Every structure is written in C-alpha cells, then in structure tokens.
Amino acid sequence: MTVPGGLDPLLFARARQLVSERTGFRDDAIAPESLERVVRAELARGRTLVDLLTDLQNPETPFAQTVVRASLVGETYFYRHPEHFRFVARDGVPGVLRRNPSRLRGWSAGCATGEEAYSLASCLMASAPPGMPVEVLGTDLNEASLAHARRATYGTWSRRDSGPHLFPLYRPTGEREVVILEGVRNVTSFAVTNLMGPLPDLFGHFEFILCRNVLTYFTPAAREVAIGHIVRALAPGGYLFLGTVEVDRVPEGLVRVGPPELQAFHRPETPLMPAKAPAPRPARSGPPRMTPPPVASPPPEPPRSPSQFHLEALERIEQGDVPRASLMLEALVRQFPDYLPGLLELALLRERNGARAAAYPLMRAVHARAAKLPPDQLVEGPECLPARFYKASADAYLNQGAAE
Structure with a gap:
C-alpha cells in the first residue's frame, strides 16, 4: 500500500480497512490522497495519531464517517448514459x-x-x-x-x-x-x-x-x-x-x-424456472455399443461490435492492466479505423502514459472523422455521444498543444 506524505502506515491501513468494510470498495479504488487530506486536517487541529486510530475503531465517530465520505466517488451529470x-x-x-x-x-x-x-x-x-x-x-x-x-x-x-x-x-x-x-x-x-x-x-x-x-x-x-x-x-x-x-x-x-x-x-413476472436435469436413460441389455456418438460442431460466434472490444479494453484499464488495454485498443482502431470512441480512448491513454507524440495523430484522426458527420449524429460506443463531442474534444486537445 502506498502511504502518501510519509504519514503513519498503521493509520492508513486501518482507514482503508474501514472504507472497504463500509463501502465494499476494492483497496486500490480508495485514493490515498483523499485519506491524506482528511488526516492532515485533523492533525492540524491538534489531534494525535492515537486519537485518530482510536476513532477509526468505531465507524460511527465523526472522523471515521469523514474518512468514508472522502473516499466516495461523486462523478455524475444529467442524462448520463x-x-x-x-x-x-x-x-x-x-x-x-x-x-x-x-x-x-x-x-x-x-x-x-x-x-x-x-x-x-x-x-x-x-x-x-x-x-x-x-x-x-x-x-x-x-x-x-x-x-x-x-x-x-x-x-x-x-x-x-x-x-x-x-x-x-x-x-x-x-x-x-x-x-x-x-x-x-x-x-x-x-x-x-x-x-x-x-x-x-x-x-x-x-x-x-x-x-x-x-x-x-x-x-x-x-x-x-x-x-x-x-x-x-x-x-x-x-x-x-x-x-x-x-x-x-x-x-x-x-x-x-x-x-x-x-x-x-x-425481471419476468413469472419467476424463471431452473433447468431440469435430463432423465436417466434406461439400462441397455447386451454388450455396449462401441461407436462413438457424433460430435456436433459448435455454432459460430456472432461477429463482435467495436463497442464490445472497447468495453473489454475498459475492463483491462479498470483492472490496472494498461499495457494489455493499449494493445487491445490498437487492434481495435486497426480493425475499425472510423470508430471514434476507440480512437479517442487510445489517444487519451497514450497522453496519460506520456506519449504525446503518439497521441497527436490519433486526435487529428478523431477531428477529421468527426468533422465529416452531422454534429448531432450519435456515435455508437460505451456511451452514445454526439459527433460534436468528439470534434470538441479533439479541438481542445489540439489547440492546447498549439498553445504550448
């Protein structure tokens, strides 16, 4: 566990345990910086580490509740998805x-x-x-x-x-x-x-x-x-x-x-019935048949949409497997070069990884493709967003780079 600011590891371990117990959050989903701000504010008021550790033993204390609230995620907006x-x-x-x-x-x-x-x-x-x-x-x-x-x-x-x-x-x-x-x-x-x-x-x-x-x-x-x-x-x-x-x-x-x-x-109005086990076959008389049963070929899998590939890459990112996610997004844009959400996702991932030179061509491609679409046309992806969203995102990125 990363402990920011050189603060007490035992205190942060107990705080993260409390948050996980109360919220169900994964340990890596709890931002150390959020906990740090709360702890530093309490220490600035003259409280000691012993005081804070004692409070964390009781989830109903004001400090314990503040720690939990500080770790909650509040990103939302009207008509999201x-x-x-x-x-x-x-x-x-x-x-x-x-x-x-x-x-x-x-x-x-x-x-x-x-x-x-x-x-x-x-x-x-x-x-x-x-x-x-x-x-x-x-x-x-x-x-x-x-x-x-x-x-x-x-x-x-x-x-x-x-x-x-x-x-x-x-x-x-x-x-x-x-x-x-x-x-x-x-x-x-x-x-x-x-x-x-x-x-x-x-x-x-x-x-x-x-x-x-x-x-x-x-x-x-x-x-x-x-x-x-x-x-x-x-x-x-x-x-x-x-x-x-x-x-x-x-x-x-x-x-x-x-x-x-x-x-x-x-939820169906009539509860779903569990599948019935197949009835046992009656015993055969005579020697067993030695001819193996024919093996049915599995049905072909339906073609997968770009959104499904994109979702798998997002899952990898959520799991912290950024290298694998990057490879998946690269394969996605090769196979579907006009898929705007994939182009934007890969560009932003490269930017976050410090590869700005590799992000720029992708952003230019996002801008060029989005500019050809009607501004209000919805683009299929994990979130159905209008084409103007992609053009505006690319504009902001490219203009920022020009200003720098």
Whole structure:
C-alpha cells in the first residue's frame, strides 16, 4: 500500500480497512490522497495519531464517517448514459404499463448529488400516461451529497454534451445555474442508505432501478452482495440498469434485454424456472455399443461490435492492466479505423502514459472523422455521444498543444 506524505502506515491501513468494510470498495479504488487530506486536517487541529486510530475503531465517530465520505466517488451529470433513458421511455414504461400498475416508481442507487435521480424522474413523468403518479428515490452513503441534491440547484458541470437534455428537467436561474422544475422535484426524494445492506422494507419495490458506475469500485464479493440487495427491490416486470463494465453475467432471476453493452436487465413476472436435469436413460441389455456418438460442431460466434472490444479494453484499464488495454485498443482502431470512441480512448491513454507524440495523430484522426458527420449524429460506443463531442474534444486537445 502506498502511504502518501510519509504519514503513519498503521493509520492508513486501518482507514482503508474501514472504507472497504463500509463501502465494499476494492483497496486500490480508495485514493490515498483523499485519506491524506482528511488526516492532515485533523492533525492540524491538534489531534494525535492515537486519537485518530482510536476513532477509526468505531465507524460511527465523526472522523471515521469523514474518512468514508472522502473516499466516495461523486462523478455524475444529467442524462448520463442517455441510451438508458431512451430505453426506459421507448420500451420500459410501455412494458410495465401492460401490468396496469397504479404508479411508476424508480430508484437511483448511489445517486451522489442527485442528477441521475432527477433525470429518471423527468423521464418517467414524460413517459407515463397523464395523471399516473411517479415516485423516484435517490440514495447514497454521503449525506452532504444528498443535501446538495435536495437544494436542486446545479451548475454547468452537471450539464454536458454527453448527456443531452431529453425531457423537461430544469429551468435557468442565471447565466450558469439551473434549478430543477418543481414538478420533478416534488416526485423525487432522497435518503442515506448503504448498498452493502438491504434497502429498508419501508421503501418498497421499484419498476426501474439505476445503479450505474457505482459497482465498478467494489470488490467481486461486495459486488455480488450489493446486486443481491438491489435485485430484491426490483418489482416483477421491472428493469435494472447497470454501468457498462460492472458485471460480466446476468444477475440471478433476471434476463438481459437489449444489446449486451446496454447492461439492461428485466425481471419476468413469472419467476424463471431452473433447468431440469435430463432423465436417466434406461439400462441397455447386451454388450455396449462401441461407436462413438457424433460430435456436433459448435455454432459460430456472432461477429463482435467495436463497442464490445472497447468495453473489454475498459475492463483491462479498470483492472490496472494498461499495457494489455493499449494493445487491445490498437487492434481495435486497426480493425475499425472510423470508430471514434476507440480512437479517442487510445489517444487519451497514450497522453496519460506520456506519449504525446503518439497521441497527436490519433486526435487529428478523431477531428477529421468527426468533422465529416452531422454534429448531432450519435456515435455508437460505451456511451452514445454526439459527433460534436468528439470534434470538441479533439479541438481542445489540439489547440492546447498549439498553445504550448
């Protein structure tokens, strides 16, 4: 374990253990710099290492809770992964309405500062029949983030080109700020909960659950626990949406809907029945037949899309295997030279590795290819982003290099 700033290794070991126990995070997903800032602030107030170690033995002390909050990831914005909201409006709500429900309920699990919860609420309100009640719950471990969500006022960081304004959601209050529409705000509530424990029964079940870009940071064991709790809160006929690289199998009791990269799952109204074991064959009389049975050829695998290759490379990056990810991205852009997300991903990976000279040609290729497309044309990838996003990204990078 890397201990920043020469601070006490025992203190950092205990802090990381606490965070992992409370959040399910992998050890390498907990940033040492976040812990360092909290510890230094406490030492500056005159507290000792012994005081802090003692506090860490009790997860309910203010210092222990501050350590946990400092390690949480709060990256979010409106309509992130817009393909999920389009699926909810186009397929999810009509599918749920066939059960004739009295209301539509959604849960944003790990909602951070609330952008996802409000996005889901506006999507359901726009898609529900007139007069049908909508309820959305946003939950997170960090009360400070939820306090931000309840204020319902956001700046430009929450509004990005990669999250198009799909449904009525907010109105401007100034040059840079917006406030959530009163109707959307009225159907959305927030509560502190932990995905490592079951959602309290008082919250009931939900037709739509979003838990995206949260489980990426969990250990495999913690991820299984969290998914089990989430699935138990999904109503029959409901839909669960996960992040692009968070699970490699269909959660138990659910079926996949849509393409694999959508990471959308459905709970059938009739529970899935386990496959029956084949009946034993009756005993044969006489000598055994010596002719071997014919071997069936396996069916050919369907061709894989560039997005699937891209997702595998992203998984390698998440696992820290950057060299393998780089090789996979290089093979991807060779096979699909017009695949903009792959070109941009490889360019940024080379930039992060200090190979700017190798990143520049890729960025120029991104710019040239994106400029040929209509600005609002969506480009298939792990996130469906408009062509103008890729052109703007390349412009910013190339202009920065020219300025330097």
